[in-house]
Amino acid sequence: MTRFLKRLLPDIYIGLVLFILYLPILVLIVFSFNKVPKSYVWGGFTLRNYTSLFSGTEGQQILDALLTTLKVAGIAAVVSTLFGVISCLGIAYLNKKLSNVVMNMTYIPNVMPELVLGIAFMLLFSFLGVAKGQFTLILAHIAFCVPFAILSISPKMKQLDKNLAEAAMDLGATQWQTIRLVIIPELMPGIVSALMLTFTLSVDDYLISNFNVDATIQTLPMAIYAQTKLGVSSKMNALTALLFIAIFVLLLLSNIKSFKKDSKKAK
Amino acid sequence: MNELKAKLKLMPGHAVIMCIAAIVSLASIFIPMFDLRVAFQSRRVYSLFTLLLQPKFHTQLPRSGSVDLNFQMFGAWVFTATIIISVAALTLALGYQLYTDNAKKKRWGCLAVMVLFIARLIMHVVTLSNFITKQMIADNGLNDKSLLVAQSFLGNLLVIILFIGIVASLYGALGIHFTLKYLSYPYMFWIVLFTILPLVLILFRAFFAKTAGGYSFTLAGFDYLLSGDTVQTSFYGMKVNMQIYFSTFVRSLDYAVWTTIGCFAIGYPLSYILAERTKRLHKSSSKLLLLFVLPMWMNTMLRTYAWRALLSDSGVINNLITKFGGQPVEFLKSGSLTLDIIVKIVMITDFLPYMILPIYSVLVKIDSSLSQAAADLGANRVQTFTKVIFPLSLPGVISGVQMVFMPSMTFYMIPDIIDPSKITVGKLIETFILGENLKLQQAGNVMSLILLIFVVISMGVLRNQDKDAGNGGMVL
Numbered sequence: 001m002t003r004f005l006k007r008l009l010p011d012i013y014i015g016l017v018l019f020i021l022y023l024p025i026l027v028l029i030v031f032s033f034n035k036v037p038k039s040y041v042w043g044g045f046t047l048r049n050y051t052s053l054f055s056g057t058e059g060q061q062i063l064d065a066l067l068t069t070l071k072v073a074g075i076a077a078v079v080s081t082l083f084g085v086i087s088c089l090g091i092a093y094l095n096k097k098l099s100n101v102v103m104n105m106t107y108i109p110n111v112m113p114e115l116v117l118g119i120a121f122m123l124l125f126s127f128l129g130v131a132k133g134q135f136t137l138i139l140a141h142i143a144f145c146v147p148f149a150i151l152s153i154s155p156k157m158k159q160l161d162k163n164l165a166e167a168a169m170d171l172g173a174t175q176w177q178t179i180r181l182v183i184i185p186e187l188m189p190g191i192v193s194a195l196m197l198t199f200t201l202s203v204d205d206y207l208i209s210n211f212n213v214d215a216t217i218q219t220l221p222m223a224i225y226a227q228t229k230l231g232v233s234s235k236m237n238a239l240t241a242l243l244f245i246a247i248f249v250l251l252l253l254s255n256i257k258s259f260k261k262d263s264k265k266a267k
Numbered sequence: 268m269n270e271l272k273a274k275l276k277l278m279p280g281h282a283v284i285m286c287i288a289a290i291v292s293l294a295s296i297f298i299p300m301f302d303l304r305v306a307f308q309s310r311r312v313y314s315l316f317t318l319l320l321q322p323k324f325h326t327q328l329p330r331s332g333s334v335d336l337n338f339q340m341f342g343a344w345v346f347t348a349t350i351i352i353s354v355a356a357l358t359l360a361l362g363y364q365l366y367t368d369n370a371k372k373k374r375w376g377c378l379a380v381m382v383l384f385i386a387r388l389i390m391h392v393v394t395l396s397n398f399i400t401k402q403m404i405a406d407n408g409l410n411d412k413s414l415l416v417a418q419s420f421l422g423n424l425l426v427i428i429l430f431i432g433i434v435a436s437l438y439g440a441l442g443i444h445f446t447l448k449y450l451s452y453p454y455m456f457w458i459v460l461f462t463i464l465p466l467v468l469i470l471f472r473a474f475f476a477k478t479a480g481g482y483s484f485t486l487a488g489f490d491y492l493l494s495g496d497t498v499q500t501s502f503y504g505m506k507v508n509m510q511i512y513f514s515t516f517v518r519s520l521d522y523a524v525w526t527t528i529g530c531f532a533i534g535y536p537l538s539y540i541l542a543e544r545t546k547r548l549h550k551s552s553s554k555l556l557l558l559f560v561l562p563m564w565m566n567t568m569l570r571t572y573a574w575r576a577l578l579s580d581s582g583v584i585n586n587l588i589t590k591f592g593g594q595p596v597e598f599l600k601s602g603s604l605t606l607d608i609i610v611k612i613v614m615i616t617d618f619l620p621y622m623i624l625p626i627y628s629v630l631v632k633i634d635s636s637l638s639q640a641a642a643d644l645g646a647n648r649v650q651t652f653t654k655v656i657f658p659l660s661l662p663g664v665i666s667g668v669q670m671v672f673m674p675s676m677t678f679y680m681i682p683d684i685i686d687p688s689k690i691t692v693g694k695l696i697e698t699f700i701l702g703e704n705l706k707l708q709q710a711g712n713v714m715s716l717i718l719l720i721f722v723v724i725s726m727g728v729l730r731n732q733d734k735d736a737g738n739g740g741m742v743l
Contacts, residue, residue: 010540014555017537020616021562024573027583028565031576040576040583083454090451102451105458108466111669115677115693116722119700119715120465123472127464143461150454175445176280200564206680210697221566228572228684240569247564251557 025244032237039231049238058233065223066239072209072219073202076141081194083142084149085187088157089179091150103154109147117144118211125212132214140212141205145198152197156190274365280445281435282364285380288432289360291425292387293353296346300422301398305334306413315349315394318342334407334414338398345394352390356383360436370442377439384433391426466719473716476709487706488713500689504604512695516717519692522614523676529615530671531664534622538663539656541623542630556627563620571684574613575599601688610685618675622667629663630656665729673722692718 027040032050036043054063091099109117121140122132130136160183168178184191206221213219218226227233278286299312306328322339363376398416407414418426438445475482495511502521509517541556562570577583578598585595598605633656641651679693692714699711 010544013536014540017533017619018558021559021619024570024577024616025562025565027577028569028573031573040573040579041581042586083457086450087454087457089447090449090454093447094451099451102455102458105462109462111673111726112722113673113677113718115679115696116469116715116719117465119696120469121461122700123468123712124461124465126477127468143457146454146457146461175447179447204564204566206568207678207693211701221568224566224568225680228568232569232572236569240566244565248561251561255554255557 028237029241029244032234032241034234034237037234039234049234050242053235053238053242059235061218061223062220062233062235062239065218065220068217069203069220072138072141073199075138076145076202077195077199080142080145080149080198081153081191083146084153084194085184085191087146087150088153088187089183091154092157092160092162106147106150109144110151114144114205114207118208121208122211132212134213134217137209137213137217137219140208141202144205144208145201148201149194149198152194153187153190156187160186271365278364279439281377281438282360284435285360285377285432285439286357286364288384288428288435289353289357289380291428292384292432293350293357295425296349296353298421298425300419300425301395302417302419302422303398304415304417306409309417312419313338315342315346319346332408334409336403336407341397345390349387349390349394352383352387356380356387359383374440374442377436381433381436381440384429384436388426388429388433391422391429395422469712469715469719472712476705485709488709488711491706491710492713501602503607504602512714515690515692515695518689519676522611522682522691523672525611526614526618526675527668527672529611530618530622531668533615534619534667535626535664538623538626538630542627542633545631546635556623559623560620567617567678568680568684570617571613571681574609574616575685578609599685601686606686610682613685614675614681617681618671621670621674625666625670626660626663629660633659669726669729673725676721677718 031040031042033045033047034040034043035046035048053059091102094102112120118140121136121143125132125136125140164182164186165178168182169175173181204221206219206225209219209222210225213222224232224236227236296315299314299317301313301318302309303311303313303324305326310326311324318338319342322337322342324336324338325333327333359376360380363373363380367373367376395416395418399411399414404411404414471482473488474484474486476485476487492512495513497508498511498514499506499508500514500518501507502518507514537559541559544555575582579585580595580597580599584598589595597603598609600606637655637659638651641655642648646654676691677693679691679697682689682691683694696711696714696718699707699714702708702711
């Protein structure tokens with residue numbers, strides 16, 4: 001019996017931690033079906049929060065915040081990844097000493113807390129005389145994302161055999177063709193993960209947005225934080241539950257895909 | 268014709284960009300770029316061409332009066348000048364690239380095109396700034412805020428394309444040979460602008476306040492922080508008298524230290540179990556690990572708020588307790604020991620994935636034959652762990668601590684949602700810096716500097732231990 005328990009102990013431990021991690025998420029999803037708005041007191045089951053997600057003033061506010069967040073995150077992810085690819089190409093051909101310096105400088109914003117970065121960008125914009133607004137919001141997000149993009153692409157760049165590029169050139173490819181047909185396909189996994197990472201970082205960010213925006217624009221995390229003071233709208237719960245389930249399904253699908261690939265390989 | 272095609276194919280990149288920019292610059296006379304706004308409303312969008320075709324503008328104002336504008340002379344001048352510049356740029360850009368083989372001549376051609384592009388840009392700015400004259404404003408009884416021309420999105424695009432054209436022709440004029448190395452130069456500039464300068468500014472602004480004319484030296488921020496009153500706060504349910512700003516620092520540090528310790532204590536065994544499982548099943552990564560990472564995609568503040576909903580006086584847990592005939596527990600009683608502990612538990616659950624991921628990724632790479640070798644040499648399981656596995660996993664632990672410690676000190680939203688009565692450093696800085704009071708802003712700047720110093724110290728400490736990771740010293 002004790003041996004059986006001992007073998008089961010890790011599973012119990014994992015289960016317990018998972019339970020605590022998922023408890024608030026479960027509560028959140030359950031209460032997105034709550035009849036009483038803005039409350040965590042159960043008042044009966046309803047689908048109203050889902051069916052009228054974006055209607056009414058409250059829904060309009062949520063929709064505006066969601067669209068702002070998606071726009072900012074989309075621009076930040078694409079621009080920072082593009083810039084990251086270009087910079088990584090350049091860094092790989094620098095001499096060793098200089099590229100070390102550049103990479104060390106890239107690590108600095110990576111380990112800085114978001115609060116310090118947010119304040120630093122705010123002081124920078126005030127120093128340059130740029131008024132806070134949508135432009136500074138997007139620029140701050142890009143500046144925040146670029147080091148992350150570079151750090152997820154550069155390992156792939158390091159793995160890349162430089163002789164491959166030279167071979168392509170020897171075979172008559174132009175520089176542009178070499179980049180497009182040889183280097184970029186090799187970097188593709190890094191580029192995809194950079195896009196995903198920067199997008200989620202930007203969507204989830206509160207601190208940097210908070211310091212670099214004026215009162216007219218609100219991102220989703222900012223709206224949520226404002227709501228935690230006055231009572232979180234059940235519609236917000238519904239929206240996050242939808243987003244969470246979407247990500248969950250996406251992960252599940254990609255896993256099934258890779259699982260099928262694995263089993264095909266095994267055959 | 269075939270010869271031309273072959274030549275077009277062989278054109279170098281910068282020449283292609285130059286030609287495209289020249290074509291766009293010519294085509295732009297048909298692009299609506301100037302957005303005329305009368306009395307705060309967008310009334311008509313002009314291109315250079317429509318400026319010539321429909322030069323007269325008449326509109327009735329909503330309240331009283333009307334506006335009459337005539338752009339005939341202006342439009343004719345601007346249109347002609349722009350056409351001349353653009354056609355010249357296009358001919359030169361195409362001509363020099365296609366019909367000369369002399370490298371030196373090509374460079375002179377590029378230089379000429381660059382000058383023309385700059386002229387086109389100046390022409391654009393001149394058009395924009397002279398569109399509405401003072402006479403027009405005075406004649407119609409408006410002011411420069413209710414009658415103006417704004418640049419439309421396409422106008423912005425044209426300016427960007429012209430800039431790219433200028434850079435391309437400058438490149439051609441200098442005749443440099445392109446290597447991939449040059450691609451990193453924009454990023455070096457970026458580092459200076461967005462990494463070095465902002466951090467230097469934090470240092471600078473702690474001592475210099477922004478005034479109308481520039482910056483002036485001040486120690487007001489330090490004065491303010493040091494002259495704070497001694498107040499009574501509570502730590503772990505005990506009442507303590509402490510200087511107000513010092514106590515916020517101590518409290519943030521308290522939160523951060525316990526969050527880090529808690530994450531390590533829960534996360535290390537977990538990563539160990541997951542890594543062992545992955546190794547046993549001979550997989551590249553654990554699907555189970557995804558379950559621990561997944562909560563990160565749910566907004567932290569909403570999760571924290573859900574905790575509060577669970578534990579509040581009329582919350583889910585208290586509902587269950589009263590249903591089974593128990594007394595409701597006041598989990599969130601302000602100033603109590605339980606509340607202090609709950610804040611830390613919630614913070615631990617939030618930061619746990621950041622600790623698990625780096626430790627797991629190091630543990631999973633440790634060869635399992637190493638522990639077999641240790642066992643063969645007579646070490647028991649505890650010795651194997653303390654002498655072999657743990658020292659090898661230290662880099663993961665260090666980067667985990669790095670990802671938890673400073674962020675948990677500055678991520679002020681979680682304590683603020685659970686326990687709004689206690690203020691942390693981050694919250695204090697936010698209210699100071701985003702407020703209107705200049706003195707408080709200065710104090711906020713000083714606190715940011717102190718925070719930055721904290722970051723630098725913690726980075727330094729963790730880095731030093733990284734070097735002699737083999738000693739197996741406990742982090743923290």
